[in-house]
Amino acid sequence: MNEHRTQRTARIKDVARIAGVSTATVSRTLSNPDIVSEGTRRAVLEAIEETGYSVNLSAQNLRRQRTGGILALAPNLANPFFSEILSGISDVLRGAGLNLIVGDTAIGDDARLRLVDYANRSRCDGLIVLDGSLDPEVFMRSQCPPVVQVCEWIQGLAAPKVLADNERGAGLAVDHLVGLGHERIGRLAGPEKNTLTQARDSGFGRALGRHGLVPDVVYRGDFSLASGQRAAEQLLGARNRPTAIFCDNDEMACGMMGALRRAGLQVPEDLSIVGFDDIELSRHLTPALTTVRQPRKALGTRAARTLLQQLDGVDVPNETRVPVSLEVRESTAPPAR
Amino acid sequence: MNEHRTQRTARIKDVARIAGVSTATVSRTLSNPDIVSEGTRRAVLEAIEETGYSVNLSAQNLRRQRTGGILALAPNLANPFFSEILSGISDVLRGAGLNLIVGDTAIGDDARLRLVDYANRSRCDGLIVLDGSLDPEVFMRSQCPPVVQVCEWIQGLAAPKVLADNERGAGLAVDHLVGLGHERIGRLAGPEKNTLTQARDSGFGRALGRHGLVPDVVYRGDFSLASGQRAAEQLLGARNRPTAIFCDNDEMACGMMGALRRAGLQVPEDLSIVGFDDIELSRHLTPALTTVRQPRKALGTRAARTLLQQLDGVDVPNETRVPVSLEVRESTAPPAR
DNA sequence: TTCACCTCTGTAATCGGTTTCATCAGGGGA
DNA sequence: TCCCCTGATGAAACCGATTACAGAGGTGAA
Numbered sequence: 001m002n003e004h005r006t007q008r009t010a011r012i013k014d015v016a017r018i019a020g021v022s023t024a025t026v027s028r029t030l031s032n033p034d035i036v037s038e039g040t041r042r043a044v045l046e047a048i049e050e051t052g053y054s055v056n057l058s059a060q061n062l063r064r065q066r067t068g069g070i071l072a073l074a075p076n077l078a079n080p081f082f083s084e085i086l087s088g089i090s091d092v093l094r095g096a097g098l099n100l101i102v103g104d105t106a107i108g109d110d111a112r113l114r115l116v117d118y119a120n121r122s123r124c125d126g127l128i129v130l131d132g133s134l135d136p137e138v139f140m141r142s143q144c145p146p147v148v149q150v151c152e153w154i155q156g157l158a159a160p161k162v163l164a165d166n167e168r169g170a171g172l173a174v175d176h177l178v179g180l181g182h183e184r185i186g187r188l189a190g191p192e193k194n195t196l197t198q199a200r201d202s203g204f205g206r207a208l209g210r211h212g213l214v215p216d217v218v219y220r221g222d223f224s225l226a227s228g229q230r231a232a233e234q235l236l237g238a239r240n241r242p243t244a245i246f247c248d249n250d251e252m253a254c255g256m257m258g259a260l261r262r263a264g265l266q267v268p269e270d271l272s273i274v275g276f277d278d279i280e281l282s283r284h285l286t287p288a289l290t291t292v293r294q295p296r297k298a299l300g301t302r303a304a305r306t307l308l309q310q311l312d313g314v315d316v317p318n319e320t321r322v323p324v325s326l327e328v329r330e331s332t333a334p335p336a337r
Numbered sequence: 338m339n340e341h342r343t344q345r346t347a348r349i350k351d352v353a354r355i356a357g358v359s360t361a362t363v364s365r366t367l368s369n370p371d372i373v374s375e376g377t378r379r380a381v382l383e384a385i386e387e388t389g390y391s392v393n394l395s396a397q398n399l400r401r402q403r404t405g406g407i408l409a410l411a412p413n414l415a416n417p418f419f420s421e422i423l424s425g426i427s428d429v430l431r432g433a434g435l436n437l438i439v440g441d442t443a444i445g446d447d448a449r450l451r452l453v454d455y456a457n458r459s460r461c462d463g464l465i466v467l468d469g470s471l472d473p474e475v476f477m478r479s480q481c482p483p484v485v486q487v488c489e490w491i492q493g494l495a496a497p498k499v500l501a502d503n504e505r506g507a508g509l510a511v512d513h514l515v516g517l518g519h520e521r522i523g524r525l526a527g528p529e530k531n532t533l534t535q536a537r538d539s540g541f542g543r544a545l546g547r548h549g550l551v552p553d554v555v556y557r558g559d560f561s562l563a564s565g566q567r568a569a570e571q572l573l574g575a576r577n578r579p580t581a582i583f584c585d586n587d588e589m590a591c592g593m594m595g596a597l598r599r600a601g602l603q604v605p606e607d608l609s610i611v612g613f614d615d616i617e618l619s620r621h622l623t624p625a626l627t628t629v630r631q632p633r634k635a636l637g638t639r640a641a642r643t644l645l646q647q648l649d650g651v652d653v654p655n656e657t658r659v660p661v662s663l664e665v666r667e668s669t670a671p672p673a674r
Numbered sequence: 675t676t677c678a679c680c681t682c683t684g685t686a687a688t689c690g691g692t693t694t695c696a697t698c699a700g701g702g703g704a
Numbered sequence: 705t706c707c708c709c710t711g712a713t714g715a716a717a718c719c720g721a722t723t724a725c726a727g728a729g730g731t732g733a734a
Contacts, residue, residue, distance in 0.1 A: 009458065009479065009480055052480070054454070054457060054459065054480065055459070056399075056459045057404070057459045057460055058395055058398040058399040058403075058404060058459065059399050061395040062393075062395040062396050062399050066395075067394070067395060069406075069436070069438070076424070077420055077421075077423050077424035077427055078417075078420055078421040078423075078424040078634070079417075079420070080415075080416075080417030080420060082420070083414055083415055083416070083417060083419070083420035083423075084414075084415040086414050086415075086439070087413070087414035087415040087441065090414055090439065090440070090441050091441070094440075094441070094444065094451075099406070099438045099460075100438065100439050100440075101406070101436045101437065101438050101439075102423070102427065102437050102438075102439055103427070103431075103437075104424065104427050104428070104431070107431065114431075117391070120391060121346065122391065122392070122393045122394045122395065123394055123436075142346070143346055143389070143391065225617055225618065225621050228621075229621070254618065254621055255621050258621040258622065258623055258625075261623045262623065280562055281562065281588075281591070281618060284562045284565075284566070284591055284592050284595040285595065285622075286594075286595055286598045286599065286623070288595075297415070
């Protein structure tokens with residue numbers, strides 16, 4: 001069964017020899033079967049079967065002047081928030097026969113150098129950026145392949161964006177809280193320079209304005225559970241607390257809620273909390289978290305599809321806004337008298 | 338500043354022409370600078386600077402007979418458990434100049450076909466498999482590059498494994514519960530055919546045996562929050578409940594705990610719960626979850642390093658066992674009288 | 675019969691690097 | 705002075721595909 005010489009994997013040449021045709025014909029049989037005759041096609045397919053041939057992607061990519069891969073750049077792979085977006089991206093790319101390459105932007109000192117190296121046509125055919133804190137210059141060089149931004153966005157970078165409707169999300173949260181009777185509504189925000197946080201700040205302020213209210217205290221966090229906990233400690237130490245808090249993500253909301261309960265405060269009796277994202281966990285907390293649902297998988301698939309269109313030369317909208325919705329659960333209630 | 342003709346990205350030929358040397362010398366300057374003379378090297382580097390040249394990876398890969406990428410196969414990218422392992426893998430690969438390609442094994446009908454296509458030397462230089470439910474045959478074909486298994490493992494596949502010490506983890510949980518005075522200890526396990534679950538079953542049974550006890554009721558879940566919730570409902574309906582439950586992961590523990598509390602049961606007063614994994618959330622739950630800590634990032638880095646060694650032709654251990662530890666928090670207490 | 679045209683296939687150039695092998699200049703020893 | 709050796713470099717083969725171009729053979733119309 002085995003040849004006596006070392007079993008090399010088959011080349012297109014081997015297939016051609018066995019089928020009694022040229023390599024050109026083999027190539028055509030695979031990429032454009034209609035233009036080869038019935039009989040030849042059968043012979044070639046048989047030879048492929050016999051040899052177990054599969055095309056060498058490096059060679060194909062070189063010749064076709066592409067790489068077969070899309071690079072997704074996320075600030076922190078370990079963060080579950082990003083992983084679901086990646087999953088959506090992966091689904092779409094798989095269907096298009098493209099590899100999903102992932103890169104962590106939380107990289108060492110030579111970060112900029114690394115990024116420039118990543119954002120290169122010879123490494124990937126396109127780029128999906130999930131990190132709004134990167135240097136826009138990197139993506140404006142001529143070597144950089146097409147870019148799509150998702151969730152966050154980079155100031156000064158003109159690449160298409162796929163975003164959740166952050167303003168509206170903040171508005172939904174405020175409307176809900178005001179509807180319950182809250183008037184002193186605080187905020188647990190992300191970093192000041194974060195574009196998401198800015199969009200939600202603005203939606204938050206405007207929605208309060210519509211009700212004739214102004215923002216109460218603002219705490220700054222970094223989207224981590226731990227920073228929610230820290231904010232809770234500040235809150236506990238304050239006098240004249242707000243009666244509700246709108247948090248920039250569920251993880252901070254969760255960290256805050258845990259710390260408050262530990263200190264003996266009741267949620268929602270003593271304080272209402274609204275999160276953002278609707279991570280899977282949120283509905284399983286006690287109390288289950290009221291939150292603004294952000295369809296992360298859809299964000300990923302939309303971003304990937306936008307990028308594919310761009311690669312096909314189709315015109316794409318500069319901004320795609322994915323709708324959000326409010327999931328009312330148990331962490332919000334009318335304020336105590 | 339711009340040439341009047343279209344700005345092509347520079348080729349090695351362009352650099353060679355400008356530096357007044359052959360392409361061979363340019364290549365050598367980049368891959369093995371010591372063998373070119375000082376003056377030549379300077380001229381080449383200057384020409385590279387001037388042209389903004391960077392090597393074409395497809396061409397380099399073709400010539401070097403490699404792909405520059407490692408493929409990680411995970412059952413579900415959206416699952417935060419895997420994302421932290423991926424993050425560890427990413428760290429190591431980045432240092433080695435390799436791309437991390439990720440693939441979801443939760444793919445459609447033609448799954449096997451897809452996998453065979455993935456597990457191919459021309460797509461990746463190596464494979465890290467995080468899914469124990471795959472067909473071993475796929476990875477035993479001659480086209481398949483070196484494989485390392487991490488966390489889970491495939492029955493009948495001889496590739497090196499990097500595993501948490503599951504038996505010992507289960508033992509730690511049992512010892513802790515028995516130490517608190519529990520004698521009727523139940524289990525919320527993963528799917529019966531899952532290798533992790535089997536290892537923990539065995540550790541669980543053996544540890545109980547050491548204390549002269551036998552397992553109480555066993556619920557089956559699928560590692561999801563929802564399945565924890567379902568198990569809780571079964572538990573609530575049962576008479577003669579166990580006084581403690583050892584769960585196969587924190588998410589199921591969390592789903593169970595939420596449902597129990599909702600039904601008015603107190604954790605740990607009425608039932609003690611131990612999880613497995615120590616996901617970040619666990620310490621922020623109320624009550625904070627007692628759990629077996631599994632160092633996920635370390636699992637990822639170890640797996641990646643093992644694979645790199647294998648690619649270098651170094652002999653690697655068939656099984657690397659990463660130690661686990663018990664994090665005692667608030668979800669466990671002595672049983673009620 | 676001749677010519678235009680169509681279908682199918684093969685030849686060879688090409689993608690952009692790396693590496694083997696040959697060459698050449700210069701230095702040191704006999 | 706001659707020869708050998710070493711270090712630096714260039715010419716050309718090679719990696720494995722794709723595709724422009726050309727040619728062979730067949731068909732149908734004039």
